[in-house]
Amino acid sequence: MRSFPGNDTATGVRALTAGRPWVQSLPAELSLRIAGLLSQKDLRRFSRCSRDCYTLATDAGLYIPRTVRWDSFEEAAFRVSLEKLNQVIDYAANIRSRLNIGIDVVFSNSTAAAVVPVARRSMLSVQRALPYLVRLHISFPAFVSDAVYEALCADSAPKLSYLSITHEADDPLRTPPNLFNGAAEKLRKVTLKLTDVRSLSVGQPIAVFQSVTHLKLSVFRPSQRLALARTFPSLQKLALFCSQSPAAGNIDLSGLELRYLALSGPTAMLNDASQVLLQDIPVIEQYLYGATAVPVWPAHADEICGVAELWTRHGYSAVSLVPRDGSRRRTLAPFHRREVTLPLADITILATKLVSFTLPGSVLNAFVEAPVTLDGLRELCIDISPSGDGFIRWGPQRGGLAVKDHIHFEYLKSATPRVHCPALARLVVFARPAANPVVIFEERIVPLARALGLRGCRPALTLSGCAWHPAEPPVHSEILDLVSAVHLAECSADCVPKYYDMCRYSGYFDTAEWDTRINLLK
Structure with missing residues (x-):
């Protein structure tokens, strides 16, 4: 395999960003791997160099970001943002099918009568964008029901690599087992900010979560046991936030082969079996806030x-x-005074x-x-x-x-x-x-x-x-x-x-x- 001048990967990244001609002679898999290290800003600049560069940047995850934000005081702005999103989707559907789209949908909490029809319109647009989505963040309002997921179950999401869902109302939404019609083969990173683990207790595995390797899970009231290996069997990196007293002993890590774990406090949120497994996790980082944490350390160290x-x-x-x-690495942070x-x-x-x-x-x-x-x-x-x-x-x-x-x-x-x-x-x-x-x-x-x-x-x-x-x-x-x-x-x-x-x-x-x-x- 060809190496970069001076065997310096940083040189190769700069060369890709500059669009040097010799980049085209690199093996395709190497160019794609390097382009995947670039930020969206650098990918956008690189994509303007040539048609080949645009294709490579698109394959590496370059996307058009669109935000749809609804607020009862800014309805006109919501209509404009939704119209622009639909224009991008039409362009992808009719002219440039390789286009990637990243969507942020944010709702401010309001009355059910006001927010439910707006949420339905927004989710229908997201449904149309599913074939082109590489990134999706949805912050659901409090007054929606499980029916809001129907649009996300209508079709597969073949390009989706990152999914973020926020819903912190007292009555949790339940994630459907057939999310994205059970097919999102590139989905590896998921962020969930939920009120209760009942959102994941749907009675059967969620198909698109079976290959997820990175999970950031925030749960305020885990009222029942949550076995993460059942929903996310392929997890390698986990960031876990729970309030302390209701969460004690309710999180189960059994069956996971984690390489990285971030905890928002002492390990008491984990059950006894998970406490033993902590010794085998290579990297653990704990966030301390007014509590003393004892690093879980292998006995032979x-x-x-x-x-x-x-x-x-x-x-x-x-x-x-x-x-x-x-x-092993154990990090205790942050200590802020x-x-x-x-x-x-x-x-x-x-x-x-x-x-x-x-x-x-x-x-x-x-x-x-x-x-x-x-x-x-x-x-x-x-x-x-x-x-x-x-x-x-x-x-x-x-x-x-x-x-x-x-x-x-x-x-x-x-x-x-x-x-x-x-x-x-x-x-x-x-x-x-x-x-x-x-x-x-x-x-x-x-x-x-x-x-x-x-x-x-x-x-x-x-x-x-x-x-x-x-x-x-x-x-x-x-x-x-x-x-x-x-x-x-x-x-x-x-x-x-x-x-x-x-x-x-x-x-x-x-x-x-x-x-x-x-x-x-x-």
Whole structure:
């Protein structure tokens, strides 16, 4: 199989976007695979290069987005949006049958007399679009009945790859077993936001859900047991949101071979059999909101490595844990307070099993202020690499901007040292290659070593990818009283822990939607 110039996939993606002539000589399956990585914006730009590029972009999922939104105060806008959708459907039916369409149908709750006929008109248009649909999102109003699904059962959806259904009324809609006439062979991703699991309890399997691999399920009141393997037997990735007390023990994961699980809180929502299965799931991410979660960890994992992250501008932080071999990842996130915090003391397993910990400079203060003694910690790595905009996120301030070529630790003097690392043997401060070298001042490294609560141990200090000031090796007596040796390494790659990049948090819960749902439960 042909490779890209320089064996660089990113180069190939840029080339596809630019529409270079040599792209046409690539194998069709490789071109399709690469085009599938592009965003809708890039696919649209790429499709304008030539007829072949348009065909490839269409096969990769390029679609025309249309939104039909009904509000009792904007009926004229609804009629216009529905008319435009019908025009696109007519164009696909009469002229360009390869056209892909993505539809969002949103209804505001109103009286039944007002919303039911509008919903019927909208669903009839969706029915006409079924042969061309690649993406469908429907937010059903409260006053509709199961009959609203009749339009979605009239025909198959051969192109549909993503389906999202929202209905959070007290009287749940029941998903029909013959949805899309039982045929949607490309459907792999489904999002369901429901009030109760009775929406999925239809007495027999739902045919189009049998091949779904990605499910995001939000259920507020799971009043009865839900065996997900019965409805979604092929699931590989699951994101599950439930309110806590009514959901306790009602979700059953038995029979699934999950590779990824996201939970919106403690694991109490799962039944006993599912609790045991959690040990075998490679990646689990838990969203915490006022509750302490204990990561489900394989019993044989004697040593744990950790990564702390600050992954939004709003002070959200996460802690990811992996064994040495990287076979499992457990992430607890987000921890959001007025100030960045790391609840290391709440994860009791860390006190003795955490042997290596890596964190960016943006959460260093939070680590220092964590009220915990890490008896097993032997290696601490601090990433002070410049951010994507070229500025260090922490350090002294000049004119309101962080200095981008100097790192100072003096601000740690004001922090109350609460963390204790009595067995620390290696302290690494590293920076990845950047246009402006990171400079560390000798007199500023002392507060960092003091703040770590070393209690008599003298770890070796390694500075990697950084410039030392002054240029000579440090000879300051106060530094040598705190560390056993100082090593200067030119290449930061040799000092970055292997687990650092492979166990980063996905940021899955970084959406306003999850925050809104969490607030409803407080």
